[in-house]
Amino acid sequence: MSQSAASPQNADDLLSEFSLLGGPLQRLGRRLGLVRPGPNTLPLGIALGLVPWIVLVALAALEGDRGKFFTLSVIGGHIRLLAVIPLLFFCETTFDRQAREFLSTLLRSGVASKTTLPALRAEVRSLARWSNSWIPDATSLAATVLMFLFAAQLHLSGKTASPESGRALALMPLAGLWYWMVCLPLFRFLAFRWVWRLAFWWRFLWRLARMELHLTPTHPDGVGGLGYLEVVQNHLAPLAFAISLLVAAGFAEEMSEGASFDPIYLATAIIVIIDVVLFLGPPCFFAFKLMECRERGLRDYTVLAARYVEDFERKWFGEASPDREPLLGTPDLQSLADLGNSVGVVRNMRLAPVSIRLLAIILAAALLPMPPLFLFKYPVAEMAQKLFMKLTGL
The missing domain is CATH 1.10.287 (Helix Hairpins)
Structure with a gap:
C-alpha cells in the first residue's frame, strides 16, 4: 500500500459511514425484515411492487374484467409494479455496494491520500446525513401529491382521456381507482427517490473531483487510478433498462389502441441522450484533473x-x-x-473513467426493451415470410 494511503482503521471508519441509501422508507423496511444487512433492499422493492399488483388483480377479478386486465392496453401498469419497481431497488442495492468499493479503492490505493482524508470524511458524513434524512422521502411524497393533483385536474378538465396507462383500467371502477390512487402514486414516489439518489452521487463525485487526489499518469487503468469508477457506473445499467422499459410499455399501450409507430424513433434517440448524460456524465467531472495529470x-x-x-x-x-x-x-x-x-x-490517458465498454453496456440496456415494439409494425408471420423471400430470392 502507498505510503500516502489512509491507514486501515481510518479507511474502515470512513467506509462504515458511507451510504447512498437511507430514509424513513428504508428504516420501515428494516423493521419489517424486508431490508437485509448489506444493505439489500431488493425484498422491499419486490414487496412494494407485488402486493399492490395482487390487490389490483383481485379487484379486477371481482369486477369480472380479468380478460381486459391482461391486455396490452394496461401493460404499463404491470411493468411499473412487477418490473420497474423491483429494478429500482435492485439497482440501488448493487450500486450502493459498488460505490462503497470505489471509495475503498481510493483509500487503499492512495489516490485519496492522508491530506485528503479530512475533506473526504466531511463529505461522506454530509452524504450520510442527507441519505438518512427524512427530507428526500418527504419532498418525493410532496412531488407525488402535486403530480397526482395536476393529473386529476387535467382529467377533470377533459384535456386527457384517462390519467395514464390505457383506457381499460378506467372502465374498471374498483381496479382503476386502486391503480390511480395507490399504485401509480407509489411508483412516482419511488422514482422521485431515485432522483435524489442520483443527485447525491453526482454531488459526491463533483466534490471529490475538486479534492487533492494523488493520480498517477502511468497507472495501467489509463485514468490515473480512477478506473473502478467505470465499474460503479456499469451497475446503473438496470436503471437505464427500467427507464426504457417504462417508455416501451407506454408505446405498447398507445399502439395497441391504434397510435402511430413513427414517434418511437425520436423517443429512442431522446432516451439514449438522457441515459448518456445521466450515467456517463458524472465521471467527466474528473476531466480537468485527469488532463492536468x-x-x-x-x-x-x-x-x-x-x-x-x-x-x-x-x-x-x-x-x-x-x-x-x-x-x-x-x-x-x-x-x-x-x-x-x-x-x-x-x-494515451483518457480524460474520464469512461470506456467503449461502459458506453456499450448503457446503450444495450437502453435499447433492449425497444425491439419488441417492431412487432406492431412488422408482425412475426409477415417478418418470417419476408425473410424467407429474401433468403430464397423469390
Whole structure:
C-alpha cells in the first residue's frame, strides 16, 4: 500500500459511514425484515411492487374484467409494479455496494491520500446525513401529491382521456381507482427517490473531483487510478433498462389502441441522450484533473526520457564506451523499451473513467426493451415470410 494511503482503521471508519441509501422508507423496511444487512433492499422493492399488483388483480377479478386486465392496453401498469419497481431497488442495492468499493479503492490505493482524508470524511458524513434524512422521502411524497393533483385536474378538465396507462383500467371502477390512487402514486414516489439518489452521487463525485487526489499518469487503468469508477457506473445499467422499459410499455399501450409507430424513433434517440448524460456524465467531472495529470506526466516523463536516452547513447554510441559491456543480455535495452511504454501510457490517458465498454453496456440496456415494439409494425408471420423471400430470392 502507498505510503500516502489512509491507514486501515481510518479507511474502515470512513467506509462504515458511507451510504447512498437511507430514509424513513428504508428504516420501515428494516423493521419489517424486508431490508437485509448489506444493505439489500431488493425484498422491499419486490414487496412494494407485488402486493399492490395482487390487490389490483383481485379487484379486477371481482369486477369480472380479468380478460381486459391482461391486455396490452394496461401493460404499463404491470411493468411499473412487477418490473420497474423491483429494478429500482435492485439497482440501488448493487450500486450502493459498488460505490462503497470505489471509495475503498481510493483509500487503499492512495489516490485519496492522508491530506485528503479530512475533506473526504466531511463529505461522506454530509452524504450520510442527507441519505438518512427524512427530507428526500418527504419532498418525493410532496412531488407525488402535486403530480397526482395536476393529473386529476387535467382529467377533470377533459384535456386527457384517462390519467395514464390505457383506457381499460378506467372502465374498471374498483381496479382503476386502486391503480390511480395507490399504485401509480407509489411508483412516482419511488422514482422521485431515485432522483435524489442520483443527485447525491453526482454531488459526491463533483466534490471529490475538486479534492487533492494523488493520480498517477502511468497507472495501467489509463485514468490515473480512477478506473473502478467505470465499474460503479456499469451497475446503473438496470436503471437505464427500467427507464426504457417504462417508455416501451407506454408505446405498447398507445399502439395497441391504434397510435402511430413513427414517434418511437425520436423517443429512442431522446432516451439514449438522457441515459448518456445521466450515467456517463458524472465521471467527466474528473476531466480537468485527469488532463492536468496527463500534462504533468508528459512533462516529467519527457524530461526523464531525454535524460535516459542521452545517457544510453553516450554509453553505447560514445567514443569512450565501445566493447565495454556485452550487448546481449544487457538490461539497458529493456529499460529503454519500458520507458517508451510508460510514455505511451501517459500519452494515451483518457480524460474520464469512461470506456467503449461502459458506453456499450448503457446503450444495450437502453435499447433492449425497444425491439419488441417492431412487432406492431412488422408482425412475426409477415417478418418470417419476408425473410424467407429474401433468403430464397423469390
